[in-house]
Amino acid sequence: MDNLRNRLFELADDKYKKFHSNLCPNTENIIGVRLPQLREIAKEITKGDWRGFLSTSKEDYYEEVLINGLVIAYAKCDVDERLNYIKDFVPKIYNWAICDTFCNTLKFVNKNKEAVWDFIQPYLKSSKEFEIRFAVVIILNYYITEDYIDIVLETLDKVRHNGYYVKMAVAWAISICFVKFEEKTMLYLKNNNLDDFTYNKSLQKICESLRVDKKTKALIKSMKR
Template identity: 85%
Template sequence: MNNLKDKLFELSDEKYKKFHSGLCPNIDNIIGVRLPKLREIAKEIAKGDWRDFLAISSNDYYEEVMINGLVIAYAKCDVDEKLNYIESFVPKIDNWAICDSFCNSLKFVNKNKEKVLEFIQPYLKSNKEFEIRFAVVIILNYYITEDYIDLILETLDEVKHEGYYVKMAVAWAISLCFVKFEEKTMNYLKNNKLDDFTYNKSLQKICESLRVDKDTKAIIKSMKR
């Protein structure tokens, strides 16, 4: 663990630290190591005694927490063990960057969709901002498909939390739904229970997409509350 800390400080980039710290307000333990380097380290750890590493790993710094999450994502084990490690990791998530990087690294979800969908249900009903964001980001990464789109729109409509990072995740997810399933999502936007902030952010993110044509964006803009 001491070697890992030394390595992280060797890789620290002061300009990147200032930049990334600005993107993660209230997080004051960032060393300043870029994500590709953290992924390299995590992949190397995942090839070895990763269980022993996780058992003694430190969470003193942002980068250490990120590495712990990535090791869980990259480690080879059965789905039940993977979910147990995920369950132990989720409470450590306290910012959007670790949440989103962790979620989009959990590629095992693609082969275990029903089991993971059941697993995330309690998080969708949590009162903790980043537990809900974790579940929503899992959804937007792996479940906006033909088989799940109807269920996902219903699920997103039931997410209720005043946290900024929950609302932004839901808006992001809805914009992706629109890009992939325009007609269904348009019908949803005409009849939903979203609060005004999340609804308008959803419209904004749809309009920011390069995959939505100019005429459709004009219609979307006219729907603002």
């Protein structure tokens, strides 16, 4: 662990540290190492005793927390073991960058849809902002598909939390639903239980998409509450 921390400080980039700190709240403990380098370190760790690493790893710095999450995502293990590690890791998520990077690295979800869908359900009802965001970002990364679109829209409509990062994640997910399944999502937008902020942010994100034509964007803008 001391060698890892020394390596992280050797890789530190002060300009990136300042940039990322401004972009992402709650990063007072950031060293300033770029994500591709963190991914490489995590992959190296998974080639050795990664279980031992996770059992003794330190989490004083942003990068150390993120590396732990990446090791869990990259490690070779069965579904149940990985889900147990994920369960332990989720409470450690304290900003959107850790959440989103961790979620979009969990590629095992693609081959274990049913098990992971069941796994994330309790998080959708959590009182903690980043636990809910974790579940929503898992959904937007892996479940906006033909098989799941109906239940995804139904699920997103039931998310209730005042946290900014929950509302933004739901809006982001709905915008992806629209891009992939415009007709179904349009019907949903005309009849939903979203709060005004999340609803309007959903429309905004749809209009920001390069995959939505000008005519459709004009219609979407006219639907603002």
